[in-house]
Amino acid sequence: xxxxxxxxxxxxxxxxxxxxxxxxxxxxxxxxxxxxxxxxxxxxxxxxxxxxxxxxxxxxxxxxxxxxxxxxxxxxxxxxxxxxxxxxxxxxxxxxxxxxxxxxxxxxxxxxxxxxxxxxxxxxxxxxxxxxxxxxxxxxxxxxxxxxxxxxxxxxxxxxxxxxxxxxxxxxxxxxxxxxxxxxxxxxxxxxxxxxxxxxxxxxxxxxxxxxxxxxxxxxxxxxxxxxxxxxxxxxxxxxxxxxxxxxxxxxxxxxxxxxxxxxxxxxxxxxxxxxxxxxxxxxx
Numbered sequence: 001x002x003x004x005x006x007x008x009x010x011x012x013x014x015x016x017x018x019x020x021x022x023x024x025x026x027x028x029x030x031x032x033x034x035x036x037x038x039x040x041x042x043x044x045x046x047x048x049x050x051x052x053x054x055x056x057x058x059x060x061x062x063x064x065x066x067x068x069x070x071x072x073x074x075x076x077x078x079x080x081x082x083x084x085x086x087x088x089x090x091x092x093x094x095x096x097x098x099x100x101x102x103x104x105x106x107x108x109x110x111x112x113x114x115x116x117x118x119x120x121x122x123x124x125x126x127x128x129x130x131x132x133x134x135x136x137x138x139x140x141x142x143x144x145x146x147x148x149x150x151x152x153x154x155x156x157x158x159x160x161x162x163x164x165x166x167x168x169x170x171x172x173x174x175x176x177x178x179x180x181x182x183x184x185x186x187x188x189x190x191x192x193x194x195x196x197x198x199x200x201x202x203x204x205x206x207x208x209x210x211x212x213x214x215x216x217x218x219x220x221x222x223x224x225x226x227x228x229x230x231x232x233x234x235x236x237x238x239x240x241x242x243x244x245x246x247x248x249x250x251x252x253x254x255x256x257x258x259x260x261x262x263x264x265x266x267x268x269x270x271x272x273x274x275x276x277x278x279x280x281x282x283x284x285x
Contacts, residue, residue, distance in 0.1 A: 022061055022072055025089035029134045030054070030097075030127065034078050036120045036141035039109045045082025046120075046141060047106065052076045052084055053211055055098045055185045061091065073185035084139070094130040100187065103144060103208040105157055105221055119144040119206055119223070144206055154194065154204060154223030158266055160232060161219040162274035164188075164212055166258050169243035172251065181216030182278060188212070188236025188260050190220050197227045197267070210234075222266050229267055234276070236260035239284055257281040 034050060035043040058070040076086040088097055101122035108118035121144040127137060164182040171177075187209050194204040204223060212218050222230050240258050244251045258278040264271065 022089050025061075025091065026131060027087040027089050028129050028131065029085060029087050030129070030137055031083065031085045031134070032136050032138040033082050034084055034139045034141070035082065036106070037143060038106055038120075043140070046078055047104065048078060048080045048082075050078040050101065050104060052078065052086075052099065052101045052122075052139065053185060054086055054088060055100065056088070056095050060095045061089070070183055071185040088129050090129050090131050092131060094128060097127045097129055099125050099127060099139065100209070100211055101139075101141075102211055103221075104141075105154070105223065108143075119208070121208065144208065154225055156224050157221040158224045158230070158268060159219060159221055159270045160264060160266060160274055161217070161270075161272050162276065163216045164218055164260065164276055164278065165216055166240055166278040167242065167280060168240070169245060171245045171247070173245075173247045179277060182212050182238070183240075184212055184214050184216075186212040186236070186238050188218075188234055191233040191235070192222055192230055194223055194225065194228055194230045196225065197229045224266070224268055226268070229265065232264045232266055234260055234262045234264070236278070238278070240278070242280060255284045257284060 034046045034052065036046050038044040038046075052075065054074045054076070055071045056073075058072060061072065072089070074086055074088065076084040078084050088095065103119055103121050105119055120141040123140050123142055125139070127135065129135070164186075165179045166182055168178045168180045189207055190210050191207050192205065206223070208220070210218055210220055220232065222232055224230060237257060237259050239255050241253065242256050243253045258280055260276060260278050262276050264274060
């Protein structure tokens with residue numbers, strides 16, 4: 001448990017002791033089913049193990065962790081019956097929860113004789129959680145918009161995985177730069193273009209949103225075919241804190257825009273340890 005020491009004035013939302021943690025707050029329970037149009041448009045339960053993320057911005061808890069864009073992220077795993085359940089810490093005035101999930105691929109059944117891989121995108125939504133009010137909320141995926149030329153249909157997936165980081169502070173006395181993980185819950189876009197190797201006449205294109213996991217980890221399932229080649233472009237923008245120190249003295253402490261802009265070529269072999277560092281840009285405060 002991470003414990004954050006805070007001092008609250010009379011204008012804060014709570015009157016708490018010096019030791020405060022999100023885990024000490026009361027919770028409400030969100031439950032429901034998770035479905036997608038997996039069979040000729042018919043809504044069916046998504047595969048067991050699908051992960052749903054629930055994000056609450058830290059400022060709703062009156063805490064400041066890493067950056068103004070910090071989030072408290074809780075995940076739930078869909079069970080064998082297509083259900084999820086998650087406990088959300090709430091304040092006396094409630095919290096607003098952003099619900100997201102990564103895309104997934106599935107053998108879409110168009111008819112009794114036609115089945116092929118399709119990509120399903122989560123329908124993001126925001127849920128208001130109030131004290132002492134449990135909610136039953138059903139969640140859904142939709143078929144992701146794709147663009148097909150000359151009938152390329154992916155037949156398998158290849159995984160890209162790695163870690164995303166950013167430079168959090170510089171100590172001018174030693175010129176040491178601390179590089180830390182991008183906060184869990186941060187999202188970025190992956191644009192995928194799949195072609196037959198050494199061919200340009202047939203193309204499969206799509207865009208997906210990817211959510212960063214714990215310790216900056218990410219994973220992308222890239223659609224692939226035999227003798228295929230995919231170009232994957234990673235693009236993201238997030239606002240993060242950057243501190244400059246001289247020894248223990250803080251010289252500056254500001255929020256900066258940080259960007260991710262990388263391109264990866266993928267063949268039929270999984271890629272691991274594809275680690276990238278966000279680039280620091282404009283100061284925002």
